[in-house]
Amino acid sequence: MIRLLRTSFMSKFLFIFLLFIPLPMFLAKSYLSGKIIDVLVETNQNKNLQLTEQIAVNIKETMRKYIITAASVNFDSDGIHYEDTIIPAINRWHVSADEYEKLQLSDQINKRMNYFFNYTTDLLGVFFVFPDNRYYGYRNSIPNAPGEMRAMPWYGQLKRETPGSVMVVGKMRNTLSPLTHGQSAIGLAAFPPSPGNETIDYIYFALKPDWLDNAFTDMKLSHIGQVDIFTADQQSLTRSDRSDPMLDILKDTPVWKQNYGSFHYKRDGQDLLINYYTVDNTGWKVVSTISYGELTNSVQKVVGVTSIVLLAVTLLYLAVFVTSATTTVLVPIQRLIKQMRRVQQGNLKATLAINGKDEFAHLHGAFNSMVGEIKQLIRNIEDEKQEKLLMEIRALQYQINPHFLFNTLHSISVMARTYGIYNIQMMTESLTNLLHNTMDKGAHVISLAEEVQLLEHYTYLMAFRYQDKFEVQFDVPVEIRQAVILKFLLQPVLENAIIHASDDPFRKLNIRVGAYRIDNRLRIEISDDGQGMPAEQVERLLDSPKEKYDAFNKIGIYNVHRRLRLTYGEPYGVHISSQWGAGTTVTLELPYIEPTEDITHA
Structure with missing residues (x-):
């Protein structure tokens, strides 16, 4: 005592x-x-x-x-x-x-x-x-x-x-x-x-x-x-x-x-x-x-x-309480401390006996559950390492030789130019540029000018698919085109506007891609005069990651928003403003970065 x-x-x-x-x-x-x-x-x-x-x-x-x-x-x-x-x-x-x-x-x-x-x-x-x-x-x-x-x-x-x-x-x-x-x-x-x-x-x-x-x-x-x-x-x-x-x-x-x-x-x-x-x-x-x-x-x-x-x-209460606290509080706590020390030493077989239904019984049960979850987490980490290794092996097995693919596309372009089929030549060259940037395993960032150029190639290809049912206008000042942004940041947003913005086959859709600088921020807007969206659909685009991806490289608007948040943090990200029957504006907020600056989170 x-x-x-x-x-x-x-x-x-x-x-x-x-x-x-x-x-x-x-x-x-x-x-x-x-x-x-x-x-x-x-x-x-x-x-x-x-x-x-x-x-x-x-x-x-x-x-x-x-x-x-x-x-x-x-x-x-x-x-x-x-x-x-x-x-x-x-x-x-x-x-x-x-x-x-x-x-x-x-x-x-x-x-x-x-x-x-x-x-x-x-x-x-x-x-x-x-x-x-x-x-x-x-x-x-x-x-x-x-x-x-x-x-x-x-x-x-x-x-x-x-x-x-x-x-x-x-x-x-x-x-x-x-x-x-x-x-x-x-x-x-x-x-x-x-x-x-x-x-x-x-x-x-x-x-x-x-x-x-x-x-x-x-x-x-x-x-x-x-x-x-x-x-x-x-x-x-x-x-x-x-x-x-x-x-x-x-x-x-x-x-x-x-x-x-x-x-x-x-x-x-x-x-x-x-x-x-x-x-x-x-x-x-x-x-x-x-x-x-x-x-x-x-x-x-x-x-x-x-x-x-x-x-x-x-x-009297003190005497009774000290006796009761010794048997019902101190002894279970000492047992718990002893087993926790065993777990710290790496013994994951340490468990506590559960007697009764009081708080200490729940605590002992939680300790046993924690030890079991630690065991499961260790197994999961080992499984993930094994799975990652298998995925890398499979990626190497299924990797396509880029030289073979580019040489083939170059041959198609030369033949099209030889026979005077200039549309096929332009489509092949645009596709080559897109594939070249896609398969580039270098930096994760490019300049805004390069991103706009990729959008122009993508727009050229989509124009053949949809037979000039839309028109894209680029309004990006020259003085900010050297800004550095994440690669393939704008293509999923533009693709979403081309595919989903209009449901009228007889009306031409107008899309504007604009960018401007506000202090130390870069704001990019992709707006259309299509049918717009209800507020519920706007919330689902940003809140739910479970989308039907129809983009070129299967990256949706939610992924664009997540990439911005994970790279730059809040308050950067995607903001959608839409009104049913009046079009949609998708705004991308990101920091303005000069070409010489280092992107630590990229």
């Missing part, structure tokens, strides 16, 4: 395995856990911000009821039954010296007050305070001395307000009332309007502080964190401790400057998520506080357990 682990393949594979499986998994775990925590924090942030808003709305609606009730009491001084209203009755109670009358007025006032506050049990009492510090108390005795309350900031602010206004005083600590001594109350204050009020200085409404708990008792708050309510002057309405640590935390935060929002507080080991919302009609702040540690504790536990599980699974 240790030896296998030291092999290059296994060490590289283990490195790749650790790099692309466990490492990405742990990085992904860290990234995803961070994302989950971010999503959890964002979700709780949005949720608790909505909850603080709902609490603020509940407090606002509850306070609105109390403010409306306080305003109703404050303005209860006119009507059809003027004597039954509260403010006039309070004034009469204050100036009356008759105890019986005061008792009757008290009963009347209490009934009227019960009418206004029959919807709530959160009222501690209502206190009508007179300038002489006397007061009328509804339900309880006054919690604070009248003079003490006049010294508070809210009193001066109340006096500056419009008569009849109701002000939310906030939290006040009770100092007089024996029932609530030491406790606090949520206070409202009102300044009765002048008509109907002669003696009342201000009205103080005291509410139980725990009524704020009802604003969020029935709401599904998070099981972690807490909710606090603060007044605009930074007093806690939900905590009895005056040195509330939350006030220190919120001191330099945007809570007191903005109506709502969320922020992350981190200082002195405290890591908190704080959401806040403002109660519109009181200016109070509803603040929700959640510790990041409590918020992410469950996620951190899951991440820890997941890390341990991932590590255990990775180690």
